[in-house]
Amino acid sequence: MTPSVFIIDDDAGMRDSLVALLRSQGIRCRAFAGGADFFRSMPQDETACVVTDLRMPEVDGAELVRRINEERGAAWPILVITAHADVSVAVSLMKQGVVDFIEKPFDPQRLIESVRGCLSRLTQVGEQQRLTQSAREKYDRLTPREAQVFNALIEGLSNKAIAQTLDISPRTVEVFRAKVMQKIEAESLSDLIKTGLLLRNDDGISS
The missing domain is CATH 3.40.50.2300 (Response regulator)
Structure with a gap:
């Protein structure tokens, strides 16, 4: 309107x-x-x-x-x-x-x-504003661990680096990554990064 x-x-x-x-x-x-x-x-x-x-x-x-x-x-x-x-x-x-x-x-x-x-x-x-609100609602669906993986992904970390940072196995990172992609409704890593940037610009997530 x-x-x-x-x-x-x-x-x-x-x-x-x-x-x-x-x-x-x-x-x-x-x-x-x-x-x-x-x-x-x-x-x-x-x-x-x-x-x-x-x-x-x-x-x-x-x-x-x-x-x-x-x-x-x-x-x-x-x-x-x-x-x-x-x-x-x-x-x-x-x-x-x-x-x-x-x-x-x-x-x-x-x-x-x-x-x-x-x-x-x-x-x-x-x-x-609508795009940012939608991104925030999707981010809020994540569990604390999924949010950690999401933040690491938009920082550009590889699965191996995320596994080392969070002290979990690379296979577990892959599982969490798939869940994050689904909940954020991202079809690609590019979509995921765009969502992260929207939230960072709005202070919706910690940097």
């Missing part, structure tokens, strides 16, 4: 305009009447694009960016729209990971392109 866009702005007219603009392009979106409203009913989407105003009561755009970065990070990229552009503020927000800083009045096409760019990247992020 394509990630949603969350529009956060205390100006009702601007919210409605943004919703109408994005929905006219087939983009799923949901609006919130400011930062406080957003955090009171914060969505639980794994990935999403956030479009927010900067100057808002209670929770302003800068605080919203900080909190979203802490809780969601790159899985929720943020675009900031403001009528009160300030170079120092823009630089600070971009350093915090804001993807784009758009000044009002803005070209609707510019906003659409920026949102589509975010959504395109998120589709890739979502696919990577």
Whole structure:
């Protein structure tokens, strides 16, 4: 499913305009009447694009960016729209990971392109998350000894070296290796290594 866009702005007219603009392009979106409203009913989407105003009561755009970065990070990229552009503020927000800083009045096409760019990247992020989750579930099927053999295999150790390291026979290593391949659903050593790299990159297994 394509990630949603969350529009956060205390100006009702601007919210409605943004919703109408994005929905006219087939983009799923949901609006919130400011930062406080957003955090009171914060969505639980794994990935999403956030479009927010900067100057808002209670929770302003800068605080919203900080909190979203802490809780969601790159899985929720943020675009900031403001009528009160300030170079120092823009630089600070971009350093915090804001993807784009758009000044009002803005070209609707510019906003659409920026949102589509975010959504395109998120589709890739979502696919990577699904692959990693699948790899983690498969790894969790392994017994402690099978996990040791798996880790040794993705380190590039031969059956003989694994046998010496774990103080078991090479034949026993072959048995465990076959079980690991089956549980990880790997058709080749290459598939097994790819699964190991996914987990290492996600800190899913110890190095």
